Amino acid sequence: MTQGSGEIIRTADGMPLGLSLQRTLLRSRLRALMLVIPLLAFLTVTFVLPILDMLYRSVDNRIVASVLPQTTVAIQAWDSKSTELPDEPVFEALVLDIQAAHEQKTLGRVGRRLNYEKPGMSSLFRKTGRHAKRITEAPFKEQLLSVDKRWHDTSVWRLIHRESGALTGSYFLASSDLRLDDQGEIALQPEPRRIYVSLFYRTLWMSLLITVLCLILGYPISYLLASLPARTSNLLMILVLLPFWTSLLVRTTSWIALLQTQGVLNDLLVFIGLIPDDARLQMIYNKIGTIVAMTHILLPFMILPLYSVMKTIPASYMQAARSLGASPFTAFVRVYMPNTVPGIGAGCILVFILAIGYYITPALVGGRTGTFISNFIAVHISETLNWGLAAALGVILLALVLVLYLVYDKIVGVNNMKLG
Amino acid sequence: MLSPDKTAVYNDYPKCRAVITGCQSLQVSASDDKESAKGDIHMKHLIQAAAAAFSMALLAGNGHAIDLTIVSWGGAYTASQQKAYHDPYMAENPGVRIINDDSGAEGLAKVRAQVESGNVTWDIVDMVAADAITACDEGLIEEIDPDIWLAPAPDGTPASEDFFAGTLTPGGTNCFIPQIVYSTTFGYRTDAFQGRQPSTIADVFDPETFPGKRALQKAPINNLEWALIADGVPGDEVYEVLSTPEGVDRAFAKLDTIKDQVIWWSEGAQPPQLLADGEVVIASAYNGRLFSAIAEKNQPIAMLWDWQAFDLDGWVVPKGVKDLEAVKAYMRFATDTQRLADQAKYISYGPARHSSAPLVGKHAELGIDMKPHMPTDAKNNKTVLQFDYVWWADYRAELDERFNAWLAK
Numbered sequence: 001m002t003q004g005s006g007e008i009i010r011t012a013d014g015m016p017l018g019l020s021l022q023r024t025l026l027r028s029r030l031r032a033l034m035l036v037i038p039l040l041a042f043l044t045v046t047f048v049l050p051i052l053d054m055l056y057r058s059v060d061n062r063i064v065a066s067v068l069p070q071t072t073v074a075i076q077a078w079d080s081k082s083t084e085l086p087d088e089p090v091f092e093a094l095v096l097d098i099q100a101a102h103e104q105k106t107l108g109r110v111g112r113r114l115n116y117e118k119p120g121m122s123s124l125f126r127k128t129g130r131h132a133k134r135i136t137e138a139p140f141k142e143q144l145l146s147v148d149k150r151w152h153d154t155s156v157w158r159l160i161h162r163e164s165g166a167l168t169g170s171y172f173l174a175s176s177d178l179r180l181d182d183q184g185e186i187a188l189q190p191e192p193r194r195i196y197v198s199l200f201y202r203t204l205w206m207s208l209l210i211t212v213l214c215l216i217l218g219y220p221i222s223y224l225l226a227s228l229p230a231r232t233s234n235l236l237m238i239l240v241l242l243p244f245w246t247s248l249l250v251r252t253t254s255w256i257a258l259l260q261t262q263g264v265l266n267d268l269l270v271f272i273g274l275i276p277d278d279a280r281l282q283m284i285y286n287k288i289g290t291i292v293a294m295t296h297i298l299l300p301f302m303i304l305p306l307y308s309v310m311k312t313i314p315a316s317y318m319q320a321a322r323s324l325g326a327s328p329f330t331a332f333v334r335v336y337m338p339n340t341v342p343g344i345g346a347g348c349i350l351v352f353i354l355a356i357g358y359y360i361t362p363a364l365v366g367g368r369t370g371t372f373i374s375n376f377i378a379v380h381i382s383e384t385l386n387w388g389l390a391a392a393l394g395v396i397l398l399a400l401v402l403v404l405y406l407v408y409d410k411i412v413g414v415n416n417m418k419l420g
Numbered sequence: 421m422l423s424p425d426k427t428a429v430y431n432d433y434p435k436c437r438a439v440i441t442g443c444q445s446l447q448v449s450a451s452d453d454k455e456s457a458k459g460d461i462h463m464k465h466l467i468q469a470a471a472a473a474f475s476m477a478l479l480a481g482n483g484h485a486i487d488l489t490i491v492s493w494g495g496a497y498t499a500s501q502q503k504a505y506h507d508p509y510m511a512e513n514p515g516v517r518i519i520n521d522d523s524g525a526e527g528l529a530k531v532r533a534q535v536e537s538g539n540v541t542w543d544i545v546d547m548v549a550a551d552a553i554t555a556c557d558e559g560l561i562e563e564i565d566p567d568i569w570l571a572p573a574p575d576g577t578p579a580s581e582d583f584f585a586g587t588l589t590p591g592g593t594n595c596f597i598p599q600i601v602y603s604t605t606f607g608y609r610t611d612a613f614q615g616r617q618p619s620t621i622a623d624v625f626d627p628e629t630f631p632g633k634r635a636l637q638k639a640p641i642n643n644l645e646w647a648l649i650a651d652g653v654p655g656d657e658v659y660e661v662l663s664t665p666e667g668v669d670r671a672f673a674k675l676d677t678i679k680d681q682v683i684w685w686s687e688g689a690q691p692p693q694l695l696a697d698g699e700v701v702i703a704s705a706y707n708g709r710l711f712s713a714i715a716e717k718n719q720p721i722a723m724l725w726d727w728q729a730f731d732l733d734g735w736v737v738p739k740g741v742k743d744l745e746a747v748k749a750y751m752r753f754a755t756d757t758q759r760l761a762d763q764a765k766y767i768s769y770g771p772a773r774h775s776s777a778p779l780v781g782k783h784a785e786l787g788i789d790m791k792p793h794m795p796t797d798a799k800n801n802k803t804v805l806q807f808d809y810v811w812w813a814d815y816r817a818e819l820d821e822r823f824n825a826w827l828a829k
Contacts, residue, residue, distance in 0.1 A: 108557025108593075112813075119818045123810050126557075126592060193821040198828060261633075262698045285683050368638070368684050368827035376824070382529040384817060385554055 055398075058391035061168035064160070067110040068097040072164035080161045080184065083154060090157075091141040095132055102129035116386055117170060117179075118159050124150050155182045171392035196373070196393065200400065203373045206291060207355035211302075213295045214351045215344065218302035222343070225303070226310035237307075244300040252361050255293040259284040259365075285367030293365050298354055302347035309343030345412050349405075356401060373397060485515040486746045491530075492546040494522030495689075496712060500766035501546075503784070505754040508762075512753070516746065528555060531738050535560045540740040543747050549590040549598070549732040553809050556595035562737040562744070563594050569748055570597065571756040573775035582757070582773045587732055591809035597755055598734035600769035603795035603804075604642050605728035607692070607710040610720045612701035621727045624702055625650040625674060627681050632701030635691045638684035640823035641812060642704065642729045645805055647674035649727050655803060659811045668819070672826055684827070695721050711768035711793050715786060725800040731807050732772065770796035 009017040065072045070093035078086040101107035111125030131147045145151050162184060163170070173179055173186065177194040181187040188194070221240070225233045243251060258264045261280040269275045283289060313336065321331035359374040366372070373393060380390035408414070490506070492498045498520055506518045521542065523530060528551045534540045547555065555561045564570075566588050570579035580588060587598040608618050608630075618630050625647065627634075636643055645658045651674045653661050661667035683700055685691050691705035692713040707728070713719045735755070737747055753759065760771035761779035768790060771777065780790055791797055 105556075105559045105563070109559065112554070112557055115814060116817055120814045122557075122813045126810070126813075130592065189821075192825050193818065195821055195825045195828060260697060260699050363686060379820075382526050384820065385528060385532060385558070386817070387532075 054387070054391050055395055056391075057387050058171050058395050059167045059169065060388065061163060061170075062166055063109055063113045064163045065166060067101050067106045068094065068160070068164075070094075071097045071160065075157065075161050075164060078157065078161065080158050085141070085145075085152070085154060086157055088139060088141050091144050092138070094160075095135050095140045095144055098125070098128055098132045099135075102132060112385075114159060114163065116174070116389070117163065118156070120150065121156070121159070124148055124156070158182060158184070168388075171388040172396075174389055175392040175396055196376070199371075199373045199376060200396065203356055203397075204400070206287065206370075206372070207352055207358075210291060210294050210298060210355045211348050211352045213291070214299050214302040215348060217295070218299055218306055218347065219340075219344075222303050222306035222310055225307045226313075227315075240300055240303050243296070248297060248360060249364075251297055252293055252364050255289070255296070255365060256284055259289060259292065284365050285370070287366075287370040289365035289367065290362045290370035290372075293361050294355060294358060297361060298351045301350045301354060305346040305350065306340065306343040309340055309346075313339045341412070345408075345414075349408065352404075353401060357397065486743060487517050487519055488543045488746060488750055489519045489521055489541060490544045490546070491521045491524055491527055491542050493524035496767055497708070498522060500763050501754075503766055504762035505759055508759070509750060509753050513749075516750070518750075527551065531555055531560050531736075532558065535739050538740065540738050540742070542738055543741050543743070544750070545736050545738060546599075546733065547596075547736050549587075549596060549734065550807075550809055550812065552596040552734065552736050553591040553593050553813060555736060556593035557813075560739060561595045562739055562741075564588075564597060564737075565594075566597070569751055571752050573757050573773065575775065577775065579755075582775050584772055584774065587734075587772050590732060591813060595736055596732075596734050597736070597751060598732045598772035599755065599760060600733050600763065601730055601772055601796055602733055602769045603707045603725075603728040603730050604637070604704055605707050605710070605795070606702055606704050606724035606726075607695055607713070607721045608702040608724055609695055609698065609700075610722050617722070618702060618724055619726065620724075621646050622650045624724070625678055627678055630702065633681050633683055633699065634678060635683045635685050635694045635700040635703035635705075637704055638686045638827070640819040641816075642805070642807075643675060643823075644668070644671040644819065645729070646704075646727060647671040649805070650674060655727060655805060658805070659808045662815070663811070668822070672822075675826075692719070692721070695719065707793075707795050708767050708769050715768075715783070715788060715793070723800075725795075725802075727803045727805050728795055728800065729805040729807055730795065730801075733769070734772065764790050764794070768793040768795075770794040 011017055011020045071090065074090045074093035075086060078090055098107060101110065107125055107129045108122075111122040114121035114125070128144070128147050128151075132144075135143045135147075150156055162180065170180065174189075175196050177189045177197045178186055179189050221236075225236055225240070227233075228236065256263070260266070261282060263284075265283065266275075266280045270277050270280065275281065283292070317335050317339065318331050321335040322328070326334065356372075357374050358372060359378055362370055362372045363375050363378075366375070374397075377390045377393050377397075380386045380393070405414075490501075492501055502520065506520070510516055510518055524546050527545050527547050531542065531545055532555070534542060545561075552561070556563075566579045566583070570583075572578050573582040583598060584601065587601075588594070588596065590596055606618075606621075606624060610617070612632055613630055616629075618624065623630055624634065644662060648658050648661055648667065648671050649655055651670060653667075662671065683694060685694065685703070685705075688706050688709055691700075691703035692709045694700045695703050695705075696713060696717070696719045702724070707723070710721060710723060714721050714723070735751060737744070737751075741747055755773075757773055757775040758779065760773050761776040761781075763769070764771055764776075764780045765782070765784040771780065777796065780794065782788060783790055792799065795801060
């Protein structure tokens, strides 16, 4: 801020002008910051921190070490590669831990946690908890082995050994259809249990398809809205907004009434003789149902940004192109369309990001082939209570969206986007 | 458990709110006084008035001294609880106000969130037994001593013996107070088949004799058991067979035979709707929902009770509720013999006490005898699948994945 040549300009109190300006600017920035501090604090407490806490659960593994503190220490002395069972001190530590945990009612947690990795652990810990209080003196090993034969299985001990750290990668492995096998090597899940990779893939391509469909359907409507005289276009706009304001559940259920095999559309097709009565089309509870219902529900999110951008394109552009000899098609493609790119970008991003996390519509009309990854996140949050796995799936979904956003930025440019 | 002094603090909470409203009106009058510019007198007035308002609040506080937030499933089910438990309890205890919260479907997840964050706003939660086992395992809900918490039967039988055997301790846990026995069973459209009507579980898995779509719950639970029974496994050996990989394969192979014919439901309201719409001809559903479709809405649906899967629904109490004594008092009332029998006037779920069964009477509005519609009725429970919670706790994660992978193929 200083002058290139000559002496430094100073303010009345002798301070260099540049410094003074900087201070003033800083002060006004601070004032601005003060104004948004309540909002920032609110967002941090109610939004950022809970999300970070939830994301941390995808690697959090404190449960084993906190419920079985002595065992997790003692078992470090055991060679997890060996085919021998651990020695007496480890058994003693486990028995004492289980007795304490049974007393404090925390044993169920560790059983459930380990059961995610190995079926049967839940009942093993529950059963051992009931019997462990009878074991009061050495030899702990023999007595514990007699409680349940599964304690003879070294893979159980390897599992405890493996999951005794404070962090775990097993949720992320599970959400990529991988697992750690008994030797601790990363392996594919057995074929009948692989679901998440194909679900992510399905969520992605169906969301993309829904976005494209919204664009194809929304573009002409927006064009119509933007080019018609205000009276007609306002009326049409209401037709766009009415469903937008209608409850999501109502719209989803209406699609069920329309598309089901005994529904309106099938009845109509049978009535006009296009299909026989015994071969009604299955248009809902599958991918078609999800795609149709979600395209309809998300369409306004495409139309509104497109419309607001198209509204700003002066009609004279097209007239100028025509007067310079372009055919209507060329004028549209070379002049009008490039001007709508910011609206296309905004609409596509909006629809795609909403679609990829959509939950209730796929749950209701998706049947067995049209559900999304979000439906499984919901199952793990509210039914199986496996929040670690739900968090890992959520992190992967978030990462996928971010990667796609960056790709989009590279190709189209985010600054090009216009939301209205 | 709350220490007594802590309980006292919490007890005062609703009264404090009354004081706050009192204080607000005081401040208004105080600002009017400002004109007189007598600060100390003004202060004195304020304190006097506050004290007066406080004692007023203490007296008036009896109006709603205690709020109990009770979480249940909404719809007809909550309505039956309102009429059988909440309304009579509030009539007897004018100081208690019961607030219904219909988030039963998220009960487990929200109880965990509340207990982990130390901000428990729910007092009593209605849960199915399997969820109660999970919550109890995780240490999220209070343990219950039935003979202290619950009223004995009218003849003096202690609660621990009056409730059906094992229902107070599902899966070896002791946090659950059962209210009802419900069953997941089948309904079929009476106009769908000529001649013989479906009557056994094997008929459900026989699309040749009984053509048409079926609706099944989108979960491995019950479906795997039924598939095995339909495939000829005796009912009491189902879980033994399912514990082997070959048994699981066999169950899925049986489900394969009708896979193309199945619409999968996830909400309890769906299967009666699918039946009513004619979208499916046979559907698994909760028996109370089927009853309401048949008896209250006169749909052409009939029950198929063969191998109905018994399950329990009941109360749990999150750890760290504000007023455990108030919760206990309500619980003792709402789970006594008469109250459980009363609920059956409004919905066709069986009361979980032996002593309630003879008291089950007629539907409160329709006037029909409820006994033949109960899953526990002798005509209906000839074959019953006793749901094995402990087994499912072990295998749920694995079979859920396998089931969903199977569905997606």
